[in-house]
Amino acid sequence: MNRPLFETDAATRLRIIDCDIHPSPKSPAALFPFMEKHWVEHLQTYGTHMRQALIGQLAYPRMTANGMRMDSKPEVGPPGSDLKMLREQHLDPLGIEVGNLIALSRGGMEERNPDLAAAMASACNDWQIADWLEPEPRLRGGIVVAQDNPESAVAEIEKHAGDKRFVQVIMSTRPNETLGTRKYWPIYRAAAEAGLPVGLHPVGYSNGKPSSGSGWPSFYFQEHYTFVPGAESLVTSLVIEGVLEAFPTLKIAIIEGGFSWAPALGWRMDRHFDTFHKEVPHLKRKPSEYMKDHFWWATQPMEEPKKPRDIIDVIEWIGWDRLMYSSDYPHWDYDDAYRIFRFPVEDEQRDAVLSGNASKLYGFQ
Amino acid sequence: MPTRTPLRIDADFHLPQASIDDLLPYLDEFWRGQVVDRELPSMPFRLTSYPPNSPLTKNPDFEGLDVSAALDKFGTDVAIASMLHGAVALHNPDMRAVLMSAVNDYVAKEWLDREPRLRGSIYVSGEDIAASVAEIERLAGDKRFVQVLLLAMQEIHHGNRQYWPIYEACEKHGLTLAVHAGGLYRLPPSVSGWPSYQFEDYVMQSMVFENILTALVGEGVFHKFPDLNVVLLESGFAWLPTIIWRNDKTWRGVRPEVPWLDRKPSEIMAGRVFLSLQPSDPPGPEELKQIIKHIGGTDMLLYSTDYPHRQFSGSDPLPAGLPEEALPDILSGNALKAYPRLAAEPALREAAAILEETT
Amino acid sequence: MTRHVVAEVSGFPDKGIRRVEVAGREICLVRLGDEFFALMDVCPHGGAKLSGGRLGAVVESDGPGHYRMCRKDEMLKCPWHGWEYDVRTGQSWSDPKSTRTRAYATEAVAGEELVKGPYVADTIPVEVEGNYVVVDFPDRSAGRTREAAEA
Numbered sequence: 001m002n003r004p005l006f007e008t009d010a011a012t013r014l015r016i017i018d019c020d021i022h023p024s025p026k027s028p029a030a031l032f033p034f035m036e037k038h039w040v041e042h043l044q045t046y047g048t049h050m051r052q053a054l055i056g057q058l059a060y061p062r063m064t065a066n067g068m069r070m071d072s073k074p075e076v077g078p079p080g081s082d083l084k085m086l087r088e089q090h091l092d093p094l095g096i097e098v099g100n101l102i103a104l105s106r107g108g109m110e111e112r113n114p115d116l117a118a119a120m121a122s123a124c125n126d127w128q129i130a131d132w133l134e135p136e137p138r139l140r141g142g143i144v145v146a147q148d149n150p151e152s153a154v155a156e157i158e159k160h161a162g163d164k165r166f167v168q169v170i171m172s173t174r175p176n177e178t179l180g181t182r183k184y185w186p187i188y189r190a191a192a193e194a195g196l197p198v199g200l201h202p203v204g205y206s207n208g209k210p211s212s213g214s215g216w217p218s219f220y221f222q223e224h225y226t227f228v229p230g231a232e233s234l235v236t237s238l239v240i241e242g243v244l245e246a247f248p249t250l251k252i253a254i255i256e257g258g259f260s261w262a263p264a265l266g267w268r269m270d271r272h273f274d275t276f277h278k279e280v281p282h283l284k285r286k287p288s289e290y291m292k293d294h295f296w297w298a299t300q301p302m303e304e305p306k307k308p309r310d311i312i313d314v315i316e317w318i319g320w321d322r323l324m325y326s327s328d329y330p331h332w333d334y335d336d337a338y339r340i341f342r343f344p345v346e347d348e349q350r351d352a353v354l355s356g357n358a359s360k361l362y363g364f365q
Numbered sequence: 366m367p368t369r370t371p372l373r374i375d376a377d378f379h380l381p382q383a384s385i386d387d388l389l390p391y392l393d394e395f396w397r398g399q400v401v402d403r404e405l406p407s408m409p410f411r412l413t414s415y416p417p418n419s420p421l422t423k424n425p426d427f428e429g430l431d432v433s434a435a436l437d438k439f440g441t442d443v444a445i446a447s448m449l450h451g452a453v454a455l456h457n458p459d460m461r462a463v464l465m466s467a468v469n470d471y472v473a474k475e476w477l478d479r480e481p482r483l484r485g486s487i488y489v490s491g492e493d494i495a496a497s498v499a500e501i502e503r504l505a506g507d508k509r510f511v512q513v514l515l516l517a518m519q520e521i522h523h524g525n526r527q528y529w530p531i532y533e534a535c536e537k538h539g540l541t542l543a544v545h546a547g548g549l550y551r552l553p554p555s556v557s558g559w560p561s562y563q564f565e566d567y568v569m570q571s572m573v574f575e576n577i578l579t580a581l582v583g584e585g586v587f588h589k590f591p592d593l594n595v596v597l598l599e600s601g602f603a604w605l606p607t608i609i610w611r612n613d614k615t616w617r618g619v620r621p622e623v624p625w626l627d628r629k630p631s632e633i634m635a636g637r638v639f640l641s642l643q644p645s646d647p648p649g650p651e652e653l654k655q656i657i658k659h660i661g662g663t664d665m666l667l668y669s670t671d672y673p674h675r676q677f678s679g680s681d682p683l684p685a686g687l688p689e690e691a692l693p694d695i696l697s698g699n700a701l702k703a704y705p706r707l708a709a710e711p712a713l714r715e716a717a718a719i720l721e722e723t724t
Numbered sequence: 725m726t727r728h729v730v731a732e733v734s735g736f737p738d739k740g741i742r743r744v745e746v747a748g749r750e751i752c753l754v755r756l757g758d759e760f761f762a763l764m765d766v767c768p769h770g771g772a773k774l775s776g777g778r779l780g781a782v783v784e785s786d787g788p789g790h791y792r793m794c795r796k797d798e799m800l801k802c803p804w805h806g807w808e809y810d811v812r813t814g815q816s817w818s819d820p821k822s823t824r825t826r827a828y829a830t831e832a833v834a835g836e837e838l839v840k841g842p843y844v845a846d847t848i849p850v851e852v853e854g855n856y857v858v859v860d861f862p863d864r865s866a867g868r869t870r871e872a873a874e875a
Contacts, residue, residue, distance in 0.1 A: 063618065063619040063621070063622050064618075173556070173557060174556055174557065175557060175558065176558065177558045177559065178553075178555060178557040178558035178559060178560050178561070178565075179557055179558075180560070180561065180565075181558075181561060202556075209552070209553055209555075209556055209557075209558060210552055210556070211556050212522060212556070212572075212573070212576035212580075213518055213548075213552060213553065213554035213555050213556075213569060213572060213573040213576065214517060214518055214519065214521075214522035214523065214552075214573045214574075214576045214577050214580070215519065215520055215521040215522040215525070215552060216521065216522070217522060217524075217576065217579075217580055217583070218524065218525060218526075218580070218583070218584055219583050219584065219622055219623055220619055220622055221579075221583040221615060221616065221619050221622055221623045221626075222522075222524070222576070222579050222580050222583045222584075224615050224619070225575070225576070225579045225608070225611055225612065225615065226556065226576060228575065228607060228608075228611060229555070229556070229572035229573070229575045229576055230555070230556035230557065232569075232572050233554070233555030233556060233557050233560075233569050233572055234555075234557050236555075236560075236565050236568050236569060237555070237557060237560055237565060240560070240562055240564050240565045240568070241560075241561055241562065241565070258607065258611070260606065260607045260610065260611075261604060261607040263603075263652070264601075264603035264604045264606070264607070264646060264647075264656070265568075265604075267603055267646040267647050267648050267652060268568055268571060268601060268603065268604075268644075268646040269564075269568055270648060271644060271645075271646045271648065272421075272564065272567060272568065272644070273564075274420075274678075275419075275420045275421050275564075275675050276420075276421070276562070276563065276564035276567070279562055279563055279564055280562055280564050301614070303607070303610045303611065303614070304610065304613075304614050305606070305609075305610045305659070306613070306631075306661075310606065310610075310658070310659050313655050313658075313659070314606075332618070333618070
């Protein structure tokens with residue numbers, strides 16, 4: 001221990017599972033083969049209907065290369081759309097044993113039209129199988145669901161639940177209502193029954209809600225931070241609205257939402273629990289206990305405090321068995337597995353974070 | 366040599382809400398007529414963020430404790446008081462402005478004139494900048510007002526340039542900018558939507574403050590107004606480590622977008638941003654020590670009781686785990702740095718100087 | 725120190741970045757007009773290959789809403805996290821004291837003055853007339869293998 005990981009020799013490669021890889025279609029038309037003809041025509045005529053001002057782009061242009069690693073653009077298509085490049089640039093050099101796909105933005109999660117949303121989610125899942133899971137056995141899928149059409153979401157989960165290549169359910173973190181709301185409980189029931197964790201990953205698409213409860217930020221510098229309070233509010237909602245009391249076997253992975261805030265949020269909910277407990281009698285335990293039992297946390301973007309060891313305090317609270325490496329390939333704030341520990345770790349702790357915890361959560365053995 | 370009790374400045378202290386009838390003497394003839402015709406006295410004007418009978422708003426431990434008794438109980442020398450009146454939520458800009466002015470006048474006459482330990486807040490709306498600047502100019506001559514108060518959840522976060530004339534007026538008059546928890550309910554408090562329960566809503570307040578602080582830093586408020594200090598009230602503070610770490614890291618990658626940030630965000634915040642001590646979310650002394658270690662000290666913390674809200678049980682607003690040697694600063698030294706108008710009061714300056722000599 | 729030929733001047737765009745290998749090590753070579761700069765091709769922060777990055781100016785400001793470009797193209801922006809390195813010194817803009825990538829002396833010299841390095845040996849016919857880019861670089865056996873990672 002104490003030796004920086006990036007000095008590890010190739011011969012002593014570590015076992016690495018990456019919990020956050022973003023695949024992208026070569027073009028929107030790449031999903032058409034997986035949709036009924038009338039939906040293709042619909043998309044070609046009307047396009048998508050997202051609750052935001054701009055079509056197919058964010059109102060916060062990222063600082064560099066549209067939010068992507070500058071070196072990740074293939075000859076054809078956007079970053080993340082080329083399997084060969086993903087292998088050469090990420091899976092092979094890092095020796096990634098398993099990589100979880102998080103298919104953002106094309107899965108219809110924020111689409112308003114409920115039937116189109118369902119069709120897009122379904123197409124996204126079939127596309128994951130055909131273009132990624134079939135040709136690359138190291139990759140695993142996430143079942144994208146149109147959560148605001150819960151019936152379709154449940155059907156989509158049931159459709160793929162038997163396919164071991166799908167390892168979790170992906171919902172929008174900008175749903176129509178906050179995720180703890182009962183409207184979404186059938187989705188949690190289906191996930192729990194299928195033994196699938198729910199993966200929650202912040203998105204830039206607004207779905208009509210500012211990325212901050214205090215209003216729209218101006219600069220990307222601020223918008224980047226909103227992933228943190230955004231994820232905090234999801235955890236708050238899921239815990240306080242009683243989702244985890246209702247579904248005691250449900251497991252939730254917070255991906256790219258950060259983790260260093262988790263202790264403070266648990267303390268805050270506990271601090272005010274006495275004051276509000278009579279309002280939420282469905283909670284049988286302190287809020288932080290639900291957090292500790294039901295949540296897993298992905299590392300990226302790894303915190304880099306001035307005193308790197310401060311992170312150890314945070315992980316001690318969360319548990320070394322709950323933190324999971326994620327790269328966020330091909331996004332600009334990508335983390336290399338060999339660089340995330342800027343503080344001393346025991347070998348077992350390192351191995352748990354790089355692969356062991358994800359392996360247990362997602363059932364890779 | 367006699368030991369002196371450190372000066373106690375309470376940064377977050379609430380006055381009982383005035384009714385519309387109470388405000389009538391401070392309205393002109395037209396608005397008095399409007400109040401009667403529209404039957405405003407039948408309306409409670411209470412913010413949803415603070416339901417009047419909720420244990421959050423009315424700490425059962427403070428039952429029967431009026432303002433002066435509360436000041437006595439906690440040994441408060443100075444309390445910075447506010448009245449979170451619901452008039453702020455009105456959409457009619459003129460009615461909102463006159464009612465908020467009436468609240469400010471009522472506070473001056475009914476409270477500041479009668480209880481010398483109280484200092485006031487100029488309560489303004491973020492929705493009408495011109496009216497708010499005029500209100501600051503109208504009251505700035507009364508040195509008992511030491512801060513300008515905005516709610517946390519407006520329609521646009523506080524870093525936005527539209528508010529800067531308010532900050533310019535604050536800076537010009539040595540008034541601190543205070544942002545207090547609570548909101549207008551124009552936007553959901555979270556990116557994931559409207560929560561079902563008040564408990565969630567209250568927990569989410571701290572997330573709003575994270576975005577506000579990031580906005581104040583990122584948009585360059587501290588650069589544009591080098592003499593303006595910001596106080597976050599009832600915000601909690603245990604969330605600070607993440608925002609410090611994250612903003613410092615993100616800045617390194619996106620600095621050319623916000624090149625006025627010529628230092629790490631954490632260095633820009635230092636000495637300019639202060640937070641009230643209550644609610645102190647860490648559950649025990651060890652966790653509190655950990656947060657203070659991660660923040661890098663206690664320079665940002667201001668003693669507060671949040672009377673009559675419920676943030677602590679028992680009678681001691683100071684959570685266990687604060688470093689003994691930092692107590693004088695937490696109790697008053699930091700407040701004298703945060704509030705230029707307090708530092709300008711000869712009696713407080715003298716009391717602080719005596720303390721410095723004896724410590 | 726051994727002087728290695730790493731590129732041919734005429735084959736290099738007027739402003740550009742190129743990745744070259746010297747004595748088994750990867751170098752990020754930058755050309756700005758008549759000047760050449762060489763940095764170890766690894767970002768000391770996150771491990772990216774700097775040669776995949778872009779050149780930019782130092783952006784300064786007199787206050788919010790004001791942007792002033794200076795030292796045009798002299799900062800190399802890491803392709804991942806956007807950290808900026810001064811091509812002249814290897815120093816990180818945001819943290820000059822503790823984060824830097826190693827910069828090596830480079831110069832353009834006439835072909836006849838060279839100790840022939842790998843570029844020449846492998847791909848450039850010695851007889852080609854013109855200027856080559858050379859770097860002063862310790863032999864592989866003389867140094868640690870991962871200097872660039874040093875903070």
